Amino acid sequence: MVRRQPRAAYHHGDLRQACIAAGLALLSKQGKDAVSLREVARKCRVSPRAPYQHFADKTEFFAALAEEGFKEFGAALAQAKDGLVGLARAYLDFATRRPALMQLMFGDDFEERATRNPALHQAALATFQQLEEQVARLHEGAGGLPCRLLAVNAWALVHGLSELLRHGQLAHVLGDDANVSTVLEVAVQLFVPSRRGPNKLRRMNKA
Amino acid sequence: MVRRQPRAAYHHGDLRQACIAAGLALLSKQGKDAVSLREVARKCRVSPRAPYQHFADKTEFFAALAEEGFKEFGAALAQAKDGLVGLARAYLDFATRRPALMQLMFGDDFEERATRNPALHQAALATFQQLEEQVARLHEGAGGLPCRLLAVNAWALVHGLSELLRHGQLAHVLGDDANVSTVLEVAVQLFVPSRRGPNKLRRMNKA
DNA sequence: TGTACATCAGTGAACGCGCGTTCACTGATGTAC
DNA sequence: TGTACATCAGTGAACGCGCGTTCACTGATGTAC
Numbered sequence: 001m002v003r004r005q006p007r008a009a010y011h012h013g014d015l016r017q018a019c020i021a022a023g024l025a026l027l028s029k030q031g032k033d034a035v036s037l038r039e040v041a042r043k044c045r046v047s048p049r050a051p052y053q054h055f056a057d058k059t060e061f062f063a064a065l066a067e068e069g070f071k072e073f074g075a076a077l078a079q080a081k082d083g084l085v086g087l088a089r090a091y092l093d094f095a096t097r098r099p100a101l102m103q104l105m106f107g108d109d110f111e112e113r114a115t116r117n118p119a120l121h122q123a124a125l126a127t128f129q130q131l132e133e134q135v136a137r138l139h140e141g142a143g144g145l146p147c148r149l150l151a152v153n154a155w156a157l158v159h160g161l162s163e164l165l166r167h168g169q170l171a172h173v174l175g176d177d178a179n180v181s182t183v184l185e186v187a188v189q190l191f192v193p194s195r196r197g198p199n200k201l202r203r204m205n206k207a
Numbered sequence: 208m209v210r211r212q213p214r215a216a217y218h219h220g221d222l223r224q225a226c227i228a229a230g231l232a233l234l235s236k237q238g239k240d241a242v243s244l245r246e247v248a249r250k251c252r253v254s255p256r257a258p259y260q261h262f263a264d265k266t267e268f269f270a271a272l273a274e275e276g277f278k279e280f281g282a283a284l285a286q287a288k289d290g291l292v293g294l295a296r297a298y299l300d301f302a303t304r305r306p307a308l309m310q311l312m313f314g315d316d317f318e319e320r321a322t323r324n325p326a327l328h329q330a331a332l333a334t335f336q337q338l339e340e341q342v343a344r345l346h347e348g349a350g351g352l353p354c355r356l357l358a359v360n361a362w363a364l365v366h367g368l369s370e371l372l373r374h375g376q377l378a379h380v381l382g383d384d385a386n387v388s389t390v391l392e393v394a395v396q397l398f399v400p401s402r403r404g405p406n407k408l409r410r411m412n413k414a
Numbered sequence: 415t416g417t418a419c420a421t422c423a424g425t426g427a428a429c430g431c432g433c434g435t436t437c438a439c440t441g442a443t444g445t446a447c
Numbered sequence: 448t449g450t451a452c453a454t455c456a457g458t459g460a461a462c463g464c465g466c467g468t469t470c471a472c473t474g475a476t477g478t479a480c
Contacts, residue, residue, distance in 0.1 A: 015456075031315070036433060047458045049436080054456090058434065108238070108310075111375035121379070128380045149393040152381065153368075156394075157360060160367025168318035172328070173335045174359065186356040187363075190397045219423075243466060254425045256469080261423090265467065 016054040018044045023065050027100040032107075037061060062104065063113050063120070069098070069105040070123035077130055084134045085188050088158045092180060095162035102162070131155050139193050150191060157187055223261040225251045230272050234307040239314075244268060269311065270320050270327070276305070276312040277330035284337050291341045292395050295365045299387065302369035309373070313366075338362050346400050357398060364394055 012018065022043040026035045037058055041048045055061040073094055080090035095102045114120045132151035139147060161183065164170045171178045219225065229250040233242045244265055248255045262268040280301055287297035302309045321327045339358035346354060368390065371377045378385045 050457055106374060114379060124376060124379055145393055145396060149390055152390055153364060153394050153397060156367035156371055157364040159371060160363035163370055164363055164366060167313060169331060172321060172331055183356055183359055186352055187360050189352060190360060257424055
């Protein structure tokens with residue numbers, strides 16, 4: 001007889017998900033280098049061999065973590081409101097809350113993983129498209145600079161900001177008054193098609 | 208009698224520099240994880256114990272690599288011409304040529320290292336100040352947005368660009384026609400205080 | 415100038431560690447008849 | 448309904464590896480007198 005549903009796991013419950021959860025937790029608490037299949041197995045109270053039932057090797061496990069990361073990231077961005085600022089804020093927020101995960105997602109092996117895993121490819125594109133959409137909205141009927149190029153710049157800006165923030169370089173340069181909100185306000189101004197009209201920040205600057 | 212000059216090394220010549228050179232080479236060719244003190248010793252044709260004569264431990268060695276990296280980075284930026292575009296180009300160029308070094312310099316342990324090593328602290332500040340200067344020049348007498356905040360944004364933009372470039376995400380999103388020069392031209396436009404006058408890119412866009 | 419001594423950059427074997435991965439296996443679950 | 452069999456998620460010991468680091472040492476260089 002054909003199985004009606006994905007078979008319930010026999011012993012553990014769902015070791016695959018448990019491994020991923022344990023991996024994400026390790027990543028958050030102790031960083032990428034602390035994530036080993038052995039440690040993951042330990043956290044799941046399972047023998048060192050067990051995870052290999054679900055992941056061919058460590059690379060495949062890391063790919064699974066990255067994929068899960070992109071899912072959560074996508075969800076976080078999708079919930080963002082208030083247009084470009086909101087999106088940027090959500091991006092920075094995620095990067096601040098899950099630095100090591102961000103490193104894994106956008107880090108060294110992205111290219112290799114993305115070419116092998118269509119889900120990752122898609123996730124990265126989706127992230128970008130959300131940004132492009134918001135940038136396009138700002139430029140509705142304004143006929144300014146090419147939208148796609150602007151979106152790339154917006155992405156680079158918010159991504160760079162999150163990296164500099166994550167490693168403490170921003171704080172280093174701005175001193176104690178590093179105020180991300182203010183930086184972001186300026187950033188968004190850059191992408192407004194015309195900066196002619198009066199606005200809060202110019203007034204701030206004159207004062 | 209007091210020594211007149213730093214004593215010439217006895218056996219090797221200058222093992223400390225040799226280690227640093229070997230470390231940088233390993234970093235370039237095989238990435239951060241391939242850099243071990245043992246491998247460095249091997250490359251220098253020296254026993255595994257030898258590097259410990261010059262570096263207390265691996266952390267100290269990595270700090271030395273990062274410091275050397277910032278020296279070269281600073282020199283590369285200092286040679287840049289053509290204002291903001293040139294500076295950005297030099298930044299991206301360095302990041303493209305020395306990706307793993309960049310990762311070490313701006314990566315995970317920057318904060319810890321910078322608080323312990325004033326040279327690193329200084330180097331990071333100097334990088335930023337060059338950017339701030341160029342941004343200020345663009346805004347000479349224009350009284351636009353606050354200069355320091357603009358410079359932070361410029362830094363984030365170029366840094367983010369270099370990261371996305373380095374990991375292949377830009378190519379991923381832009382497809383084969385990923386043209387960094389074009390992206391940079393747009394980027395610089397963003398920082399020009401008034402975008403009213405006609406310029407090449409707007410014409411490009413209309414065509 | 416010669417000799418005893420101090421310094422110090424190096425040697426090479428060894429330690430203990432955690433890792434990725436594999437081997438041969440067990441025991442619970444599901445299936446065919 | 449019962450029984451023989453197949454499947455498959457797990458066990459736990461073991462393999463070989465490269466690593467950071469330490470130990471006790473050697474031999475070249477420089478210094479004091």
